Amino acid sequence: MSVDPARVPVALDPAWLDRLAPGRLFSLEGRVAIVTGAAGGIGRWLAAGFGLAGARVLLTDRHHDPSSAIAAELRDAGVDARPLCADLEDESSPGRIVDGALEAWGRVDILVNNARIHRRIPMLEVTRDLLDHVWKIDYIRAYELSQIAARHMVDQGGGAIIHIGSISTEVGLEDVSLMGPAKAALVQLAKAMTVEFAHLGVRTNVLAPGFLETPADASHWRHPTRGDWILDRTPMSRPGHPAEMVGPALLLASDAGSYISGQAIYVDGGFGAGSRWDVPAGTGQAEYRAWIEAGRRIGGADRRG
Secondary structure (H helix, E strand, C coil), X not given: CCCXXXXXXXXXXXXHHHHCCHHHHCCCCCCEEEEECCCCCCHHHHHHHHHHCCCEXXXXXXXXXXHHHHHHHHHHCCCCEEEEECCCCCCCHHHHHHHHHHHHHCCCCEEEECCCCCCCCCHHHCCHHHHHHHHHHHHHHHHHHHHHHHHHHHHHCCEEEEEECCHHHCCCCCCXXXXXXXXXXXXXXXXXXXXHHHHHCEEEEEEEECCECCHHHHHHHHCCCHHHHHHHXXXXXXXXXXXXXXXXXXXXXXXXXXXXCCCEEEECCCHHHCCCCCCCCCHHHHHHHHHHHCCCEECCEECCC
């Protein structure tokens, strides 16, 4: 079918205008979201963001107490949130997780594959057992969860799947020969799933964080030189806050991203874009301290102190 440019309407379509109000465009009202690894630094914020956008949220994690506490906080904020303790070491966990959403709410509209394990270790020290372990959690379980959820989404007429990737899929980092390639495989999986499912209404994308203020990245900021190295090479000269993952995630999960699939979006402060020439060591750290002292804000939150 060809499109005749002369027949493309010039006037603004009222039906589209009605959809473009941000409160509606990014709304997840009536949808059911699953977030794995929901007790972690990123997962808890994604669960909160989705819930506050109107979704009912299933928070899954192998740690019961923190995920239950986060779900309780969200319920206090008016979110229909439920925890589910599920260890992805267990082969039955993908089915149990999706069944948990179906039993609670009868559908699944959004899946966020956020759970992962990470071992920073020189490649020559990696054992076969460790290699198998990381790939099982970081790739195979995400694949299985996506397969099960996609089946239900296709039957419903659509849905959105978001794999949480990593900056290490874009750049090589020392001692990251395990997670980096596994997360890169999720980028290719998103493309393959797009080819198979996009015409059936299921969109799949990757959201890849850079270096954030999370427990997973805490060792970088405590390190005597690594934190400076990161900030010197990050054009924004600061770490990200995990809440800054929520906006892009809402884009990919909601109608705002209705024509986006098979993509990897990096939330990295510009790290993957490159860095400035001739930056003396420690420049990024100095700029970050000045930024905090000036009371610069992210989303209205004062970062001083």
